[in-house]
Amino acid sequence: MILKNAFVDESVDPRGKIFQVPKGRLIRGRVTTSSSPIKPFERFRIRRLKSRDLKEPLEAVVERDGTGYIARILDLPSYGYGEDIVEAVDVLKEDIESLYEELLESDNLSQEWKRIKLFLLSIVSD
Amino acid sequence: MKNAQFATHDVLHCCEKKLDIKFRQGKHYSGWFIHNDVKIARITVPKGRKSIPPKTYKTMAKQLKLNTQQFDELLECPLGREEYIEIVTKSI
Numbered sequence: 295m296i297l298k299n300a301f302v303d304e305s306v307d308p309r310g311k312i313f314q315v316p317k318g319r320l321i322r323g324r325v326t327t328s329s330s331p332i333k334p335f336e337r338f339r340i341r342r343l344k345s346r347d348l349k350e351p352l353e354a355v356v357e358r359d360g361t362g363y364i365a366r367i368l369d370l371p372s373y374g375y376g377e378d379i380v381e382a383v384d385v386l387k388e389d390i391e392s393l394y395e396e397l398l399e400s401d402n403l404s405q406e407w408k409r410i411k412l413f414l415l416s417i418v419s420d
Numbered sequence: 421m422k423n424a425q426f427a428t429h430d431v432l433h434c435c436e437k438k439l440d441i442k443f444r445q446g447k448h449y450s451g452w453f454i455h456n457d458v459k460i461a462r463i464t465v466p467k468g469r470k471s472i473p474p475k476t477y478k479t480m481a482k483q484l485k486l487n488t489q490q491f492d493e494l495l496e497c498p499l500g501r502e503e504y505i506e507i508v509t510k511s512i
């Protein structure tokens with residue numbers, strides 16, 4: 295499975311992840327090769343974290359950063375860095391889930407973090 | 421912006437020593453800056469990078485509610501804990 299130039303879109307298919315490559319074919323569970331370079335700015339939606347579903351998708355963006363990629367959420371101060379897009383997105387999802395669990399553990403939060411906690415409580419399915 | 425000068429372990433070390441941040445391990449390290457028992461800022465640091473890519477560096481600075489120049493100063497030395505607290509309490 296070649297994922298280096300893949301753009302991950304986990305939009306709807308419960309039977310497996312759909313990977314979309316520029317000028318490539320859309321195939322469930324695997325990707326075709328693509329020699330096209332990844333676009334510098336890709337937006338996508340996250341519908342599931344590492345072990346939790348989301349009631350509403352989170353808007354995210356992935357960009358080239360140095361020799362790797364950075365994936366960020368538009369509504370949260372979370373990011374993931376990886377050698378490729380898939381790794382960056384995996385790390386981002388783990389970070390969001392970690393953040394969610396840490397916020398649940400604590401009430402001594404600044405106003406900003408209280409707002410973020412309420413936001414995550416409203417969209418994360420336990 | 422001095423991202424090329426610093427490795428991720430420099431950021432971890434500085435945050436632990438100056439800001440008393442305790443890091444958890446995961447795919448990245450993450451930790452909270454706590455002031456007067458209140459969680460104010462959370463930073464995520466990638467593992468094992470000898471130099472930090474520019475967008476990641478800016479994102480880490482933003483997580484600590486600093487601009488990149490202030491983040492440079494925090495990592496180099498001029499910005500100490502008290503100065504950091506002054507900056508961050510103005511922004512919340």
